Amino acid sequence: MAKVKNWQIGRDMEYPIAHTPPKKQVTYIFDINKCIECQTCTVACKTGWTSGKGQEHVFYNNVETKPYGGYPQQWDVKLLASRDLVKWKRGTLTTPTIFEDHAPLDPPTGHRPTEDDYASPNLGEDDIFGRVDRGAHVDGQHPMWMFYLARICNHCEHPACLAACPRKAIYKREEDGIVLIDQERCRGYQECIKACPYKKTFFNMVSRTSEKCIGCYPRVENGEVALCVESCIGKIRMHGFSVPNAEPDPKNPIDLIVKIRKLALPLYPQFGTSPNVFYIPPIHVPEEFLEQMFGPNVHAAKELYRRVSKDRELLGALLLFGASTRIITRFEVQGDEAVGWDATGAEVARVPMVERAFERERFDEKHGTFRHNLM
Ligand code: SF4
Ligand code: SF4
Numbered sequence: 001m002a003k004v005k006n007w008q009i010g011r012d013m014e015y016p017i018a019h020t021p022p023k024k025q026v027t028y029i030f031d032i033n034k035c036i037e038c039q040t041c042t043v044a045c046k047t048g049w050t051s052g053k054g055q056e057h058v059f060y061n062n063v064e065t066k067p068y069g070g071y072p073q074q075w076d077v078k079l080l081a082s083r084d085l086v087k088w089k090r091g092t093l094t095t096p097t098i099f100e101d102h103a104p105l106d107p108p109t110g111h112r113p114t115e116d117d118y119a120s121p122n123l124g125e126d127d128i129f130g131r132v133d134r135g136a137h138v139d140g141q142h143p144m145w146m147f148y149l150a151r152i153c154n155h156c157e158h159p160a161c162l163a164a165c166p167r168k169a170i171y172k173r174e175e176d177g178i179v180l181i182d183q184e185r186c187r188g189y190q191e192c193i194k195a196c197p198y199k200k201t202f203f204n205m206v207s208r209t210s211e212k213c214i215g216c217y218p219r220v221e222n223g224e225v226a227l228c229v230e231s232c233i234g235k236i237r238m239h240g241f242s243v244p245n246a247e248p249d250p251k252n253p254i255d256l257i258v259k260i261r262k263l264a265l266p267l268y269p270q271f272g273t274s275p276n277v278f279y280i281p282p283i284h285v286p287e288e289f290l291e292q293m294f295g296p297n298v299h300a301a302k303e304l305y306r307r308v309s310k311d312r313e314l315l316g317a318l319l320l321f322g323a324s325t326r327i328i329t330r331f332e333v334q335g336d337e338a339v340g341w342d343a344t345g346a347e348v349a350r351v352p353m354v355e356r357a358f359e360r361e362r363f364d365e366k367h368g369t370f371r372h373n374l375m
């Protein structure tokens with residue numbers, strides 16, 4: 001066991017393997033408030049990377065409805081239920097992570113889903129928590145809720161899949177922190193499937209090996225965003241980099257949103273893997289539910305999101321979501337526009353801070369027709 005830094009839980013923790021952090025870490029931010037569960041991301045990834053034999057049930061990207069949905073079924077509920085209640089004290093996790101709650105040489109705490117758990121990729125879709133009492137909508141009460149959770153591999157800083165693999169077939173790339181499975185070394189023991197708390201490795205019945213999201217590394221090497229990011233209809237996703245253990249850079253939109261303003265939060269930080277997909281929590285969902293999912297900073301993040309129009313820098317960074325197919329590494333707010341540049345220094349996005357609106361004449365003389373304005 002090695003002692004490693006884990007800023008997401010506010011303390012050092014035990015991890016089975018000593019390793020040097022990558023030079024930079026691929027990072028994603030998903031704004032849950034904007035996801036419409038159209039599954040375009042899922043289809044883009046599926047057609048791009050997993051359309052072969054034995055990959056029928058493999059979804060590197062999936063989008064599930066919370067609180068009831070999940071793929072594989074109940075992936076998170078099963079792990080949460082098997083462990084003690086999580087406790088935080090002033091931003092520090094006081095209960096053990098999945099690397100710390102057992103004897104030092106044992107693999108990370110986990111479970112292997114059954115075949116049935118993979119049978120229905122979107123069970124629970126659009127199921128709502130709560131019920132509407134008669135007339136509830138009239139007096140302004142809206143007690144029911146649900147939200148869509150888009151999920152890919154988190155390319156964790158301390159991957160449980162990597163720690164559990166007896167063949168050392170899983171590795172984290174030094175240049176960008178992407179976590180990959182070497183298909184030549186893998187013998188299909190499925191220890192990674194058991195260990196990954198997010199269930200983001202999958203067993204291929206035909207190749208008899210495990211596989212996972214490849215972080216679209218051929219695209220990343222060319223400075224392009226991942227397929228699931230580029231195709232996102234709701235523009236809920238930002239794809240970029242952060243440098244581990246370095247001072248956060250306010251000109252890097254990822255650093256500004258995640259580390260400086262702390263608007264986007266990791267999914268189940270208590271597991272201890274330091275995931276690198278960060279979520280802007282849904283503001284309409286009760287905080288007791290969100291806190292077990294995103295940790296103790298939920299309230300502050302929700303409040304900040306509500307008044308984001310007063311924070312021009314933060315608003316500018318958020319407006320750049322989905323604005324380019326290139327990875328934006330630097331941004332600025334210039335007058336009434338947010339501007340983004342890629343790693344080569346080329347300007348790749350320029351978006352207005354306020355969406356422009358035009359009011360049309362009710363009668364269009366040129367075309368001899370009446371127009372409606374929907375504002
Ligand atoms: S494409 Fe975007 S909006 Fe549609 S389901 Fe995926 S993450 Fe949500
Ligand atoms: S999400 Fe799972 S598969 Fe991905 S790096 Fe983390 S532990 Fe490994």
Ligand code: SF4
Nearest residue numbers: 045213214216226228
């Ligand atoms: S990063 Fe690429 S491989 Fe991973 S889920 Fe998105 S599209 Fe699929």
